[in-house]
Each structure stands twice: as structure tokens, then as C-alpha cells.
Amino acid sequence: MPIGSITRAPAEEPELAERLLQARKALEARLVDDGITNLVETYDPERFNTNATVAENLLFGTPTGPVFDFETLAENNYVRQVLDKVGLTNDLVEGGRRVAATMVELFADLPPEHEFFRQFSFISAEAIREYIPILGDAESGGVKSLDDEQRRKLLALPLKLIAARHRLDVIDEKMKDRLLEARRVFHADLPENLRNQIEFFDPERYNAAASLQDNILFGKIAYSEGDAAAHIPVVLGEVLASLSLHDAVIDVGLNYQVGSGGSRLSLAQRQRAAIARAVLKRPDLLILNEATSAIDGSSQAKVTEGLRRELAGRGLIWVLHRANLARDFDRILVMSGGKLEGQGPFAELERKESLSALLMAAE
Numbered sequence: 001m002p003i004g005s006i007t008r009a010p011a012e013e014p015e016l017a018e019r020l021l022q023a024r025k026a027l028e029a030r031l032v033d034d035g036i037t038n039l040v041e042t043y044d045p046e047r048f049n050t051n052a053t054v055a056e057n058l059l060f061g062t063p064t065g066p067v068f069d070f071e072t073l074a075e076n077n078y079v080r081q082v083l084d085k086v087g088l089t090n091d092l093v094e095g096g097r098r099v100a101a102t103m104v105e106l107f108a109d110l111p112p113e114h115e116f117f118r119q120f121s122f123i124s125a126e127a128i129r130e131y132i133p134i135l136g137d138a139e140s141g142g143v144k145s146l147d148d149e150q151r152r153k154l155l156a157l158p159l160k161l162i163a164a165r166h167r168l169d170v171i172d173e174k175m176k177d178r179l180l181e182a183r184r185v186f187h188a189d190l191p192e193n194l195r196n197q198i199e200f201f202d203p204e205r206y207n208a209a210a211s212l213q214d215n216i217l218f219g220k221i222a223y224s225e226g227d228a229a230a231h232i233p234v235v236l237g238e239v240l241a242s243l244s245l246h247d248a249v250i251d252v253g254l255n256y257q258v259g260s261g262g263s264r265l266s267l268a269q270r271q272r273a274a275i276a277r278a279v280l281k282r283p284d285l286l287i288l289n290e291a292t293s294a295i296d297g298s299s300q301a302k303v304t305e306g307l308r309r310e311l312a313g314r315g316l317i318w319v320l321h322r323a324n325l326a327r328d329f330d331r332i333l334v335m336s337g338g339k340l341e342g343q344g345p346f347a348e349l350e351r352k353e354s355l356s357a358l359l360m361a362a363e
Contacts, residue, residue: 016248017206023216024203027239034235039228041164042219043201045183048176050164051220058082058159060183061200062209068197074156078194079186086182089155093143095170096154099123099161100131102168108132123157164223212252216240229296267294275303285315293321300325 031037041051048057055070056062058079063069073079083089103123110125134150143154163171171179187200199209207215214220216236222228240246262270271294278286286307292300304325307316318329326332327346334342334349342349 016252017208019243019245019248020212020215021204021206023239023243023245024218026243027216027236028218030235030239036231036235039222039225039232040217040219041222042217043203045201046180048163048180049220050171050176051162051223053159054161054163054171054179055159057179058183058186059198059200060187061198062207063197064199064209065197067194070159073159074152078191082182082186082189083155085189086178086185088178088182090143091175091178092158093146093151093154095175096157097135097138097143098170099157099168100128100154101135103128104132104135123160162223212249230299268296271295272303275307279307279310283314285317286311287317289319290321291318292325304328 031040041049043049043052043060045060053070055073058073059068066072068076068079080089083092100123107125108128131153134146134153137146137150138154143151146154158170161168161171163176190198199207201207201210201218203218213236216239217232221232237246240249262273265273271291275288275291278288288307292303295303300322304318305328307318308328316329318325320326329346332343332346332349333340
């Protein structure tokens with residue numbers, strides 16, 4: 001049973017939280033027994049977690065309110081004081097300039113719906129345009145010449161980086177060590193009236209502000225391990241099933257508040273939820289338009305196959321973003337510029353010297 005990263009155990013259910021802590025220990029043992037501890041990078045107060053964001057590493061915990069919200073962390077006065085104290089502010093602003101320059105160079109001319117914006121989810125197509133004049137000012141006078149608002153925008157970028165995922169040469173080994181020093185100062189100097197704004201990572205406690213998945217893993221799935229994203233959810237599901245937690249997890253997930261328009265969900269999670277909502281209506285004909293474009297490749301194939309089985313004997317029309325996903329459909333229509341360029345079964349279209357064959361070959 002794959003488990004999403006969005007579910008949280010309600011604070012008013014201490015018995016469930018305790019059972020989930022048992023699941024944490026059971027998963028830890030399972031990873032050791034299976035020899036796959038490398039697929040999860042656990043939280044360690046003395047180590048930089050390369051699969052968590054820089055912001056998560058700095059706080060070593062999860063915000064419980066708006067004060068340390070990750071999206072506005074670069075605006076937080078206390079965070080800025082800590083970064084100034086350890087001499088990191090200018091270096092992180094410079095790192096933000098390098099990230100912005102790379103993003104503008106690579107993505108400025110791409111449409112907003114391009115898949116690269118999903119891969120580098122810390123910056124949107126609209127935001128990229130905002131960085132162009134900032135980069136111009138930085139080029140002429142350096143980052144120290146920028147005003148506070150410009151520096152804040154640049155500082156926000158490296159805080160969203162995941163070292164193992166975003167290979168932008170900003171978070172090197174020296175920077176990781178300096179961020180660990182900033183973490184120590186952050187915790188040591190944190191005013192008493194702000195301590196209730198963060199739920200810190202603790203191997204013996206359930207973090208009510210973190211996702212259910214992060215709680216049980218007590219860490220992050222390792223991006224650098226190719227099969228981790230597919231394998232760990234399966235193992236996690238088996239551990240939950242062995243502890244009879246399957247139904248409890250489903251209940252928690254179904255009660256989760258997703259925010260306005262699903263704003264608290266990732267794009268992939270919103271797509272999955274929309275598909276599930278459509279299937280629950282049991283339509284005679286289901287029409288989908290690039291409905292799995294944000295979901296990873298292996299999961300796309302599973303969703304496609306599952307929908308074909310679910311809708312057997314009914315109708316399924318799917319505008320696909322990957323040609324190979326059409327392989328098992330009864331009939332395929334290839335469109336270009338609003339015109340029909342080809343139609344027929346996959347095997348036939350794949351053999352023809354046509355736009356259809358070029359699309360298949362490009363996969």
C-alpha cells in the first residue's frame with residue numbers, strides 16, 4: 001500500500017501517534033534486515049540531510065505556525081540574525097543569484113506548463129521574470145548593492161534547495177558544515193516565546209506538524225537512489241499492514257485539509273486526487289487531459305493500467321503527454337496543430353514513417 005506524504009496524525013489521538021512511533025521502529029528494523037538503509041536518509045542533529053531542503057536543515061524541525069513558515073523564512077528577522085551571526089547571509093544571497101541566473105538562462109523562454117517547472121518546483125515561470133531585473137542590478141553593482149527586498153528574494157532561493165535533488169553547485173560540503181553551525185546557533189539562541197513555533201525532530205516523539213510519512217521514516221527518501229521513490233512506499237505500506245494501521249492511515253488521509261484549491265498538495269497529489277474523484281463517480285465515459293503529467297514515470301504506467309482495468313467495458317479517452325503510455329489503448333489519434341496526423345493501433349503507428357513514429361521514437 002503506497003502511502004502519501006500528506007497525512008498527519010491528529011494531535012488529539014495520542015494512541016494513534018504512539019502506534020505510528022511503533023511503525024517508525026518497525027520500519028527502521030525492516031530497512032536494516034533488507035539491507036536498504038541507504039534508501040532513507042534519517043534525521044540526525046549532527047548531520048546535514050541532503051534530501052531535505054536547506055530550510056528544513058536549518059530549523060531541524062517543522063513549523064507549527066506562520067512565524068517560521070518555509071515560504072517566508074527569508075523574511076524572518078530571527079533567521080536573518082542567525083545567518084548574519086554565522087556570516088552566511090551574503091554567501092546565501094550570492095548562491096541565490098547563481099540559482100536565479102541558472103533558472104533564467106534555462107527556463108525563461110519555456111511555457112509555464114513545462115515539466116521542468118515541476119522538477120524545479122521552488123521557482124515558477126512567473127517568478128523567473130521577477131528575477132531578471134534583480135540579476136541586472138547584481139551584475140552591475142554586486143549582490144551587496146541590492147536593496148533589502150531584492151536580497152530577500154535571492155536569499156529565499158537557496159533555502160528551498162534540496163542538495164541531493166537540485167545539483168546547482170550551491171550547497172557544497174563547506175556550505176553544509178556552515179549551515180550545521182547556523183542550526184546550532186538557531187537552536188541555542190532561539191527565544192523562549194518562539195519555541196512553540198517549531199516542532200523539532202526527535203526520534204522518540206511524534207511530530208504533529210510533519211507529514212505522516214516523514215514521521216514514520218524519521219527522515220527523507222533518498223533522491224540519489226534510483227529505486228528509492230518506488231521501493232520505500234511499498235515497504236512502508238507492508239510495515240503499516242503488519243501493524244494493522246492501514247485503515248487508520250486511510251482515515252487520517254481522508255480527513256486531511258488540502259487547502260483552497262488543493263494548495264497544500266503537490267501537483268502530483270492534486271492529479272491523483274482528481275483522478276480518484278472522477279473514478280468514484282463511475283462514469284460511462286471518462287475524458288482525461290494530461291492527467292498524470294506531474295506523476296513519476298513508473299507511477300504513470302500503474303495509474304494508466306489501473307484506469308484501463310477500472311473502465312473496462314466503458315469508455316476512456318485520454319490526451320497523453322507521453323506517447324508510450326498509449327501502447328495498450330485500442331485506438332490512437334495523433335494530433336498536430338489541430339489536425340489529425342494519424343490514427344490506428346500503437347503497433348501500426350509505430351511502424352509508419354510519420355509524426356506518430358517520430359513521437360514513439362522520441363520516448
